[in-house]
Amino acid sequence: MRGVFRSVAGRYDLMNDLMSGGVHRLWKSAMVDWLNPRPGLRLLDTAGGTGDIACRVLDRLQPGQGHVIVCDLTAEMLAVGRDRAIDRGLLKGLSWVCGDAERLPLPDGSVTAYTIAFGLRNVTHIDRALAEARRVLRPGGRFLCLEFSRVVVPLFTELYDQYSFKVLPAMGAAVAGDRESYVYLAESIRRFPPQEVLAGMMTAAGLGQVRYRNLSGGIAALHSGWRI
DSSP states (O other): OHHHHHHHGGGHHHHHHHHHTTHHHHHHHHHHHHHOOOTTEEEEEETOTTTHHHHHHHHTSOTTSEEEEEEESOHHHHHHHHHHHHHTTOOSSEEEEEOBTTBOSSOTTOEEEEEEESOGGGSSOHHHHHHHHHHHEEEEEEEEEEEEOOOOOHHHHHHHHHIIIIIHHHHIIIIISOHHHHHHHHHHHHHSOOHHHHHHHHHHTTEEEEEEEEEGGGTEEEEEEEEO
8 A cells, every 4th residue: 555655646636636627625625614623623634645634724724723643654645745835834733644544653532633535445444443543532522534435326327437447547557657556546446335334334433423425426425423
């Protein structure tokens, strides 16, 4: 997994724009809207890569009102994000940590919110990652996951499959010079649990008030839960 993201780190965000036609930006905005950042926020953004979610969250706060820890398995992704944040003048309220979602390098109850965008399907054991999310959250802390999910519009399914398994790998080869990583992307989306199953896994991990919202007909979904 580290090798996949190491190979595409420099063009990761460009590929996201091309693959989704920019719609991933709307999905991420919806995630931050649901999080509703407030003063005193201490957020762990797991699989945070180049810091896209982290920067969006900090843009909603005044300087000094919150802190975001970006945790990612791939040092190259973090380096791209750190350089980009420096270029934007984001020098405070932001930390970068190389770590595994299944073994987070944070103490128990150390954050008030946990986000993971397009990263949960890449962990080997989803249940362990969810348990770790609950562990690092303070009681009453918020969990939010944005992930590709199961399309709920029947007539759209076949078109989406054709796009995923034919267009995406070709695009990855042409733009990122890495066809195999985008074959993996399509396959990992199909293996990921559908919305109701993931909601059940969140409940089993000890998260309460679990809900989800479909985005773009279920191409992506937002899952929310609270540490109880």
